[in-house]
Amino acid sequence: MDTLRREIHSLNKAPKLRSTVQDVDKIIEELEAARAQVAATLDTHTASLTMAKLQNPLNRHFEVMTQDLKNVSKVHKNLGKTLDKAMPVKPLPTDHDVMAEHMDLINRAIAMHLLREGEFSVAETFQNETQDDVTLADVTATQPSTGPDGTEDQIMSEPDGGGPDLMEMSYQSEPVAKRQQSQASHIPPPELKDRFADMYRILESIRHHDLGPAIEWAREHSEELEARGSNFEFDLTKLQYVWLFRGPEVNGLPSDRPNGRLGAYLYGKENFPRFQARHLHEIQQLASAMVFAPNLPDSPYSSLFAVDQSFSEIAASFTREFCSLLGLSAESPLYIATTAGALALPRAIKYASAALAKGTAWTTTDELAFETPLPSNMIYHSIFVCPVSKEQTNEANPPVMIPCGHVLGRETLKKLCKGNRFKCPYCPQDGLFKDARRIVL
Ligand SMILES: [Zn+2]
Known part of the structure; x- marks a missing residue:
């Protein structure tokens, strides 16, 4: 591991290719200038002189570039070797790749992951490239009569609309034709990019302690949030109240609007009544804190007014709420699957090789024959073992509750x-x- 760390360190220290890119730009500039010169003159002698003059500086640039590339590739090669040594490739415990037939699902998961990470241009390139693959494979394999234009039209025709419908229509709608579905299903709707761009814009302002855009978003989606039993809108309002309460020396808000205790009072008076039915107790506490304003840190309300973690917490709950209104989980499924896979796979490999050595085969198809060392936040489906037969329940043999309450x-x-x-x-x-x-369960 130490060697690996050393290699990564030298990779970080290795020369960056930024200057090489500048060199390439310079070469292009010089070539273009020479071309202009040659084009402008009718005299062949001047033209060949221009060309000859070009030779030496170009050679120099190329030499520098080759050296740069050599240096970088050397570091990469060393790292590759060390990686191979530290983490030797072990064969997967099974010959059968269950996901091989579902490349479209994997591509969709990758595209969705990139979108929700805010890597919009990477997502776009990825989608274009996988789309080309699908179109090509499809045209050559199954539908020789359909031109690429026709298939592309099908791919590009995305439903318009918003909210959860967006997801349902493009992912879960009844397929018109199976082929069309298999192509379209791996492409997240283009509107999703705008949604995530919105999300990142709002997150950015929360990072800068400006709750305005988040409050506006929560107000717009008030009903949907309420229907989910979410406290997000109230939490935002509460934080804005506390933030105003702390005054200009803490919040640094512009002085054109009431700030400090007066600002908090006016803000609370305007916004808290909407939440009275559900959060009366908290509102009372927030209002009573006014009395302790001169000595808030020693008051019973000091914890209510600590804002150190509040902004990162509100950013996390914003991401969660935003994704859930889009019908998505808060964490990227690809991230979870990859992390859980990386944690569980070593055991799977160990089990498989032990089973192989003993000559026994993995016979259970719907359950794992070993425990996976996953943290509790990665366990989504509880396992139930029938207390009588000691068999793990599954789709064919599900757990049932009998009238007395036993399962x-x-x-x-x-x-x-x-x-x-x-x-x-x-x-x-x-x-x-x-x-x-x-x-x-
Ligand atoms: Zn019973």
Whole structure:
């Protein structure tokens, strides 16, 4: 690991190619100037003189460029070697690549990840390139009669509209034709880019302690946020109140509007009434803090007025709310999948090679035969093991709750049944098979 760290360090210290790019620009400039000169003269002698003059400076530039490139590629090569040594490539525990047939899904996940990270130009290039691949493969493989124009039109025709519909229409709508769906499904709708650009604009102002754009957004989506039971709009209003309360020496807001305690009072008076029904207690606390204003740090309300973490917290909840209104998870699924995969894969490989050595095969298709060392925030589906059969439940054998409240695997319950009736192995109460309800964990 130390060697690896050293190599990364020297990579960071290695000459950057920025100056090389400038050299290339210089070469282009000189070539263009020479071309203009040659074009302007009718005299062949002057023309060849211009060309001859060009030779030496060009050679020099090229030499410098080659040296620069050599230096950089040397560092890269060394790093590559060290990486290979430190992390040798191990074969995957299975020959069957389940995702091989779903390249469009993988491409979509990558494109979505880039968009939500705000890497718009990279996302665009990626989409164009994968789109070319699909179009090409499609034209040559399945539809020789359809020209690239026709297929491109299909890809580009995206539904307009907004909100969650945006996602539903482009991702989950009933496909007109399967082929069309497989092409269109990996392309996030173009409107999504604008949405994320909006998100980054608002996040940027939150970073600069300007809550205005976020408040405006929350006001616009007030009903949707309310319907989700979100406190985001109130949290924003509360932070704005606290921020004003702290006064100009802390918040540095322009003096054209009331600031300090008066500003907070006026802001609260105008904005808090809307939240009274749900947040009366907090509003009372915020208002009462006025009395302690001269000595707020020693008052019972000091924690309410600490703003150190508030802006980063509000930025995080803004991202969460924004994504959820778009029908997306707060964290990038690609990030989660890759991280979880990187954590779990070493065990999978270990298990597979141990199984191979013993001559046993991995027989379970819907469950893992080993535990994955994932942190709790990466575990989305709880596992239920039937307490009677000790089998892990799955789609074919889901957990069911019987009227007494005990939960068993459905297969177990079937075996317990005499006719339609069964006796709970725990209580033991009688019940009817039809009264058992499937539960989703
Ligand atoms: Zn029971």
